Amino acid sequence: LAVTDALAEAGVVPAGDARACRERAAFTVDAVEERERTTNHDVAAFVDVVAASIGPEGRWLHYGLTSSDVLDTALAMQIRAAGELLVAGALGYRDALIERAFEFRDTPCVGRTHGIHAEPTSFGLRLAGFAFEADRNVGRLRRAFAACSIGKLSGAVGTYASLAPTIEAAVMERLGIGVEDASTQIVPRDRHAEVLAAISLAGAGLERFATEVRNLQRTEVREVEEPFGKGQKGSSAMPHKRNPITTERITGLARVLRGYAQAGFENVALWHERDISHSGAERVILPDAMIGLDYMQHLATRVVSGMTVHVERMAENLDLTHGAIYSQRALTALVDAGLGRDEAYRIVQENAQRAWDTRTPFRELLDAALGDTDLDVDLVAIFDPAAYLTHTATVFERLERLRA
Structure with a gap:
């Protein structure tokens, strides 16, 4: 029907015929299905039923179109x-x-x-x-x-x-x-x-x-x-x-x-x-x-x-591993305190995995391992879960912009 209207505006289809198409066009699903039993083509069946409902002006329906x-x-x-x-x-x-x-x-x-x-x-x-x-x-x-x-x-x-x-x-x-x-x-x-x-x-x-x-x-x-x-x-x-x-x-x-x-x-x-x-x-x-x-x-x-x-x-x-999840902060702290990375890694890995295996607090094991050294390590800071959220505000600033 939109095509018929456009054709009427272009002077191809008489305006009265286009109006008749829009005003009279009708169909029922049953009628289309019945017609399709003959045509074996869904669009052709639909066009036949709608054109018939319009009357003689229905000849303009589907004019110049393919299915x-x-x-x-x-x-x-x-x-x-x-x-x-x-x-x-x-x-x-x-x-x-x-x-x-x-x-x-x-x-x-x-x-x-x-x-x-x-x-x-x-x-x-x-x-x-x-x-x-x-x-x-x-x-x-x-x-x-x-x-x-x-x-x-x-x-x-x-x-x-x-x-x-x-x-x-x-x-x-x-x-x-x-x-x-x-x-x-x-x-x-x-x-x-x-x-x-x-x-x-x-x-x-x-x-x-x-x-x-x-x-x-x-x-x-x-x-x-x-x-x-x-x-x-x-x-x-x-x-x-x-x-x-x-x-x-x-x-x-x-x-x-x-x-x-x-x-x-x-x-x-x-x-x-x-x-x-x-x-x-x-x-x-x-x-x-x-x-x-x-x-x-x-x-x-x-x-x-x-x-x-x-x-x-x-x-x-958070404590299922008895503190082993803080191992990277412990590693970084030991390196910051002056220990070589390989040695720091060995100490942290050995004690973190022992904590997990023996259900002994990693903090206690690490404290004992460092007892004979003069390393200045802040164990409280290492085992602070809030430290991991220090920079998450940046993400939430982005999220706030998205919400806005």
Whole structure:
């Protein structure tokens, strides 16, 4: 109908006929499906039903168009609308992370590398990292959806043989989407692959957060727990269970999104001016990926806002290695005091690992090891967890700018 209106403005279609098309056009799904049993072509069936509902003026419907002029342009409008929803959801997730990052900016907890206790950090700093990642995904989604909000009316092989580029430009302006620079029968599928890749990356970010929550909810760790509702059951057999099923669900769905992105890449290399091998895949992967990400973002935002953070447990876990996590500060202090690095490393490693193995405070062992030396070492300063947060204010200044 937008094309018919543009053709009327260009003097190709009588204005009264274009008005009749807009006023009378109607269809039912049942009627289209019935017609498709004969045509075996969805767009042709749709055009036949709508044209018949208009009457004689219906001859102008689909004038100069090929099916993909309609399908790809309509798809672009759907993608644009879906993108607005997904970006809004991504912003909500990001903002929830920002708020909780500030809430726990000075809450010390142990940092882990390779799954092993490394050095103290803050839980707020950890959440800040997720917030910045979420913001990057907001940008990716915006760019990808903008790049895919593109239509075309260039005809069967992209030559504008039936409609002039001016008609295409007028219609796309009316619809609020861009014009493909050089199309074939279709809009090139690298645009759609980019959307699916951005969706997959956003899903991977949600998965990274979900995996962190799952690991922190382990019974042995129990620093964080996802929301668990009153009356909720974790197991049909074990009444005590509180399983991280929401974050597990996010993790599983992220795998599906990656599969959809792969299918999107497979759709890029079509034959010549087009084949239709992409169509069957797109009818599954595009709506499913967008609905899936929307759902995952909703789940993740709910977890961020409602998760229980066990600050006392974080403090307890800081001492699981009996102070061994302060080994780098001890090493640096010994070097600052004048000891050679290799000798300092040997002393610190020997006593830090002994502390871990024997459950003896590393501070006591280090104090004893240095007892016969004249090294001036401040043990209180070495074993101060707050020292690790000295410069994290810089990160939170950046996060404040993001919040603003």
